[in-house]
Amino acid sequence: MKKILVGFVLSLSLLSFTSTSEAASSYTVQSGDTLWKIGMRYGVSVEDLQQLNNHYSSQLNIGDTLTIPSTISASEKDLLARLVQAEAVGEPYAGKVAVATVVLNRVDNSKFPNNIKDVIYEKSAGYYAFTPVKNGQINQPASVSAKKAVSEALAFRGMGSGSLYFYNPKTAQSAWIKSRPVTIKIGNHTFTR
Structure with missing residues (x-):
């Protein structure tokens, strides 16, 4: 029983870590967003955001999904x-x-x-x-x-x-x-x- 409980808790921990990681890997553009604001929110460079998303203008469209590059821990x-x-x-x-x-x-x-x-x-x-x-x-x-x-x-x-x-x-x-x-x-x- 103890092994099952430990396994269950470990599975939940991994699931929640995966969900958090996946949630940070993309972002849906909201009203008022700029690349700078998104970069600040996620701690990633605007340059990396632009390159990863092939997005070199400053204009963002509401509802667009951006891939968020990895950042420091x-x-x-x-x-x-x-x-x-x-x-x-x-x-x-x-x-x-x-x-x-x-x-x-x-x-x-x-x-x-x-x-x-x-x-x-x-x-x-x-x-x-x-x-x-x-x-x-x-x-x-x-x-x-x-x-x-x-x-x-x-x-x-x-x-x-x-x-x-x-x-x-x-x-x-x-x-x-x-x-x-x-x-x-x-x-x-x-x-x-």
């Missing part, structure tokens, strides 16, 4: 949001989005690890790439704003200026980081390639 989103929270606390919202974008750009760049966790925890010459990993701030919960910034960075993925680094000019001591081409300045951070 919930644990990766949480880790990235915690990094954004720690690195960009006190920074404007655009700065939070830009910090998340740097991590995603690194994942997409062959010079860096190809997943979020390895990019965030990367260590080179004995130094962590991100200070919050070293000082433990990465372990603090993310704010709603940091989580939203991650969703926006995911929707924005592939459309920015290719920032791979950022630093605070008031505290950075590395001549190398200051020699990188600047892509944008937001709040107290300078973003570079």
Whole structure:
């Protein structure tokens, strides 16, 4: 009896996981939707939505079904949001989005690890790439704003200026980081390639 009950519960769990996964794989366009809003909702890039659906105009038709591309896992989103929270606390919202974008750009760049966790925890010459990993701030919960910034960075993925680094000019001591081409300045951070 116990084995039957465990099997039943496991079957229900798998069924509910499958249903959730399938529900996220397509979306029916509603009134007021834009590719940007759909990208934000599902944490996928607008560019990926367009490519997967062969939809290169900004016009959507109500009732159309879009296939939603795969996205990063919930644990990766949480880790990235915690990094954004720690690195960009006190920074404007655009700065939070830009910090998340740097991590995603690194994942997409062959010079860096190809997943979020390895990019965030990367260590080179004995130094962590991100200070919050070293000082433990990465372990603090993310704010709603940091989580939203991650969703926006995911929707924005592939459309920015290719920032791979950022630093605070008031505290950075590395001549190398200051020699990188600047892509944008937001709040107290300078973003570079």
